[in-house]
Amino acid sequence: xxxxxxxxxxxxADKNDQEKQYVGFATLxxxxxxxxxxxxxxxxxxxxxxxxxxxxxxxxxxxxTDLYKDRKLLNAxxxxxxxxxxxxxxxxxxxxxxxxxxxIVDTPGFGDAVNNAECWKPITDYIDQQFEQYFRDESGLNxxxxxxxxxxxxxxxxxxxxxxxxxxxxxxxxxxxxKVNVVPLISKADxxxxxxxxxxxxxxxxxIDKFGIKIYQFPDCDSDEDEEFKQxxxxxxxxxxxxxxGSNTVxxxxxxxxxxxxxPWGIVEVENQSHCxxxxxxxxxxxxxxxxxxxxxxxxxxENYRAQCIQQMTSKLTQDSRIESPIPILPLPTPDAExxxxxxxxxxxxxxxxx
Amino acid sequence: MAATDVDRxxxxxKRNLNxxxxxxxxxxxxxxxxxxxxxxxxxxxxxxxxxxxxxxxxMNTLFNTTFENEEASHYQNGVYLRPRTYDLxxxxxxxxxxIVDTVGFGDQINKEExxxxxxxxxxxxxxxxxxxxxxxxxxxxxxxxxxIHVCLYFIAPxxxxxxxxxxxxxxxxDSKVNIIPIxxxxxxxxxSELHKFKIKIMSELVSNGVQIYQFPTDxxxxxxxxxxxxxxLPFAVxxxxxxxxxxxxxxxxxQYPWGVVQVENESHCxxxxxxxxxxxxxxxxxxxxxxxxxxELYRRCKLEEMGFKDTDPxxxxxxxxxxxxxxxxxxxxxxxRKEEEMRQMFVNKVKETEAELKEKERELHEKFEQLKRMHxxxxxxxxxxxxxxxxxMHAFNRRKVAAESxxxxxxxxxxxxxxxxxxxxxxxxxxxxxxxxxxLSNSKVMIAKASVEPLNCDSWWQAIQCxxxxxxxxxxxEGFF
Numbered sequence: 014x015x016x017x018x019x020x021x022x023x024x025x026a027d028k029n030d031q032e033k034q035y036v037g038f039a040t041l042x043x044x045x046x047x048x049x050x051x052x053x054x055x056x057x058x059x060x061x062x063x064x065x066x067x068x069x070x071x072x073x074x075x076x077x078t079d080l081y082k083d084r085k086l087l088n089a090x091x092x093x094x095x096x097x098x099x100x101x102x103x104x105x106x107x108x109x110x111x112x113x114x115x116x117i118v119d120t121p122g123f124g125d126a127v128n129n130a131e132c133w134k135p136i137t138d139y140i141d142q143q144f145e146q147y148f149r150d151e152s153g154l155n156x157x158x159x160x161x162x163x164x165x166x167x168x169x170x171x172x173x174x175x176x177x178x179x180x181x182x183x184x185x186x187x188x189x190x191x192k193v194n195v196v197p198l199i200s201k202a203d204x205x206x207x208x209x210x211x212x213x214x215x216x217x218x219x220x221i222d223k224f225g226i227k228i229y230q231f232p233d234c235d236s237d238e239d240e241e242f243k244q245x246x247x248x249x250x251x252x253x254x255x256x257x258x259g260s261n262t263v264x265x266x267x268x269x270x271x272x273x274x275x276x277p278w279g280i281v282e283v284e285n286q287s288h289c290x291x292x293x294x295x296x297x298x299x300x301x302x303x304x305x306x307x308x309x310x311x312x313x314x315x316e317n318y319r320a321q322c323i324q325q326m327t328s329k330l331t332q333d334s335r336i337e338s339p340i341p342i343l344p345l346p347t348p349d350a351e352x353x354x355x356x357x358x359x360x361x362x363x364x365x366x367x368x
Numbered sequence: 369m370a371a372t373d374v375d376r377x378x379x380x381x382k383r384n385l386n387x388x389x390x391x392x393x394x395x396x397x398x399x400x401x402x403x404x405x406x407x408x409x410x411x412x413x414x415x416x417x418x419x420x421x422x423x424x425x426x427m428n429t430l431f432n433t434t435f436e437n438e439e440a441s442h443y444q445n446g447v448y449l450r451p452r453t454y455d456l457x458x459x460x461x462x463x464x465x466x467i468v469d470t471v472g473f474g475d476q477i478n479k480e481e482x483x484x485x486x487x488x489x490x491x492x493x494x495x496x497x498x499x500x501x502x503x504x505x506x507x508x509x510x511x512x513x514x515x516i517h518v519c520l521y522f523i524a525p526x527x528x529x530x531x532x533x534x535x536x537x538x539x540x541x542d543s544k545v546n547i548i549p550i551x552x553x554x555x556x557x558x559x560s561e562l563h564k565f566k567i568k569i570m571s572e573l574v575s576n577g578v579q580i581y582q583f584p585t586d587x588x589x590x591x592x593x594x595x596x597x598x599x600x601l602p603f604a605v606x607x608x609x610x611x612x613x614x615x616x617x618x619x620x621x622x623q624y625p626w627g628v629v630q631v632e633n634e635s636h637c638x639x640x641x642x643x644x645x646x647x648x649x650x651x652x653x654x655x656x657x658x659x660x661x662x663x664e665l666y667r668r669c670k671l672e673e674m675g676f677k678d679t680d681p682x683x684x685x686x687x688x689x690x691x692x693x694x695x696x697x698x699x700x701x702x703x704x705r706k707e708e709e710m711r712q713m714f715v716n717k718v719k720e721t722e723a724e725l726k727e728k729e730r731e732l733h734e735k736f737e738q739l740k741r742m743h744x745x746x747x748x749x750x751x752x753x754x755x756x757x758x759x760x761m762h763a764f765n766r767r768k769v770a771a772e773s774x775x776x777x778x779x780x781x782x783x784x785x786x787x788x789x790x791x792x793x794x795x796x797x798x799x800x801x802x803x804x805x806x807x808l809s810n811s812k813v814m815i816a817k818a819s820v821e822p823l824n825c826d827s828w829w830q831a832i833q834c835x836x837x838x839x840x841x842x843x844x845x846e847g848f849f
Contacts, residue, residue, distance in 0.1 A: 035432075037458075038461060044650075078386065106385055111396055300395050320504050
């Protein structure tokens with residue numbers, strides 16, 4: 014699987030002649046590292062898509078834990094007029110001393126009703142509300158304990174049963190692409206053969222371009238990275254949207270216990286790269302690009318929201334209290350030609366008198 | 369469709385979960401670090417101390433380069449700050465270092481205002497950051513942070529205590545910047561004196577409530593070392609960029625007749641400790657403290673000054689929006705009032721000026737009329753005079769003619785025939801020569817004239833006067849008068 018992004022820094026120089034030239038600020042990355050570990054991290058992930066596409070299973074597979082204990086699934090009749098809810102699950106997880114506060118934002122009910130007009134509205138409202146909350150906190154006087162609840166990434170699940178994007182998929186992604194990093198996934202990919210997967214991916218990529226949807230773009234890697242890394246990066250970019258399979262169960266395959274799905278005709282291994290792109294997704298989302306997702310949210314989406322918000326505020330105010338020009342134009346009579354001549358003459362006289 | 373308000377967003381209680389395997393987010397710090405390294409770091413040091421106390425030398429020694437520097441003079445009028453930015457690189461870490469020098473500090477005779485330029489400079493850097501933060505389109509990740517991260521305060525090695533200027537200045541700076549006090553030129557103090565000096569300085573600082581920077585002890589990795597260093601403040605340093613051979617190595621040192629003071633020898637001075645603390649261990653913490661504590665304090669004060677509050681009288685949290693709107697309304701109201709006033713003033717002024725102009729116009733008219741009248745009167749007078757003059761001329765001419773005809777008659781009397789022709793009064797000219805060229809005597813001429821034209825005079829005097837023109841002889845003329 015892909016290597017975690019290496020951060021380049023040499024170890025502190027040994028005590029030799031180098032020591033003399035060595036000032037020591039090359040330890041800055043270490044200092045930053047230390048502080049960040051101590052502070053801990055947080056990440057908010059949103060999953061969206063129709064019911065039954067494997068969202069919860071995928072989340073469990075990604076984070077190797079069970080977030081969805083005791084949840085209730087609705088019947089079809091209960092779903093006819095279902096409204097979209099927003100449910101947050103927050104968990105604290107730790108690995109090798111690194112603490113992560115993970116928030117998963119679920120959107121049950123999306124796309125499930127018969128009439129799904131504007132079913133993404135609750136979702137966009139939620140995202141906007143988080144932005145607004147953050148904006149308010151950031152502009153307040155006491156900024157010591159701001160909680161960052163902004164959504165850093167949205168995984169959108171495309172059903173594999175069709176021929177590409179459906180209208181509701183397009184509308185949803187278009188409604189969200191300027192508010193959050195959208196990562197489209199082809200879900201339940203174990204119903205597609207490799208060639209079908211390829212075809213579907215190409216189709217989806219084409220349609221994304223056609224409809225002008227701006228999904229999350231991986232940043233280009235530096236030119237001084239080694240070839241292997243660059244190759245991996247290229248492969249990653251070319252296999253979007255990822256075709257994923259999730260599983261809550263562990264099965265035995267080839268003498269090993271792996272996460273997978275047991276079928277009469279074989280075992281689908283979630284972490285097998287030739288079976289699906291789960292590993293790529295996990296690496297991208299967690300091991301290499303988690304921080305970049307956060308950065309793009311802060312620096313791009315949030316800043317856009319903030320700029321818009323401020324401009325709206327100011328334009329609203331100027332519209333309300335627009336006053337007329339304060340300097341009144343007094344109706345001065347325009348003098349006729351004769352009077353003007355007279356005035357001119359007299360002016361000259363006066364001028365001469367003055368001199 | 370679902371109504372959306374906050375209450376509908378349900379969330380579970382936060383809980384800890386155990387992971388079933390290696391997920392991989394332990395690379396998060398590495399991701400963060402990788403990003404910071406690409407971006408580059410920046411650090412700003414402020415050096416406060418008297419002229420000549422060794423600020424520039426210490427900077428050179430700390431960063432192992434020679435930053436260009438001329439010796440400062442003692443005769444500056446006031447204190448001014450001189451920031452200089454350098455790009456340094458080590459391993460592959462880029463550091464944008466800014467060193468701010470206080471030139472002229474401690475040189476003036478009256479030092480009461482010495483701290484002001486320093487405080488102003490620090491505030492200005494905070495202000496620029498705040499402005500950037502409040503912009504509509506901002507780019508904080510690109511922003512070159514010029515806020516001062518640490519202030520090295522150089523204490524003169526008197527051996528007794530702090531100077532009054534030191535106390536006053538540090539008191540003004542402690543809430544705005546991280547202060548690390550250091551004893552400069554420590555090679556003039558012996559070990560025992562140094563110990564007493566340090567204790568005295570620290571107790572003075574504590575008793576006056578000066579908050580200097582404490583190295584952080586909350587991170588297990590560095591607690592021990594930081595705690596021990598905290599006890600050794602203020603560091604006694606010696607700086608030098610000259611190298612002296614000691615043993616078989618070249619070390620940075622100061623050569624005296626009585627020995628060599630080695631900069632990097634921990635038993636000689638605390639330079640190594642300072643470098644360790646300032647650069648190798650706590651640089652990032654200094655930056656964080658500046659941003660999280662000093663800057664936030666500045667920002668809070670500034671915003672409160674501008675009238676923003678966190679809660680209104682009912683203790684409901686004010687949104688920035690509402691505050692902003694309220695302020696804006698107030699401001700617009702003020703603006704409107706001012707405009708009204710100005711408009712009134714303008715209207716009044718215009719009326720006044722109009723009235724004035726009318727008045728002037730009237731005056732001018734009057735004056736014009738007056739002048740015209742005068743002119744006319746004068747003209748009349750001149751006309752009259754001319755008239756008189758003309759009349760006189762006429763009169764004169766007539767008499768002249770009369771005199772001529774008289775003459776002509778007298779000529780006629782002597783030569784009648786030819787004169788008869790001259791009876792035409794119009795064509796008369798007094799010719800004292802008759803046609804035959806005989807000059808007549810005066811009396812004869814007079815008699816001639818008298819017969820031609822009767823004198824139009826009332827008195828004999830006038831009569832004589834009329835005839836005088838005929839009198840050629842000047843002596844005669846004079847004789848008459």
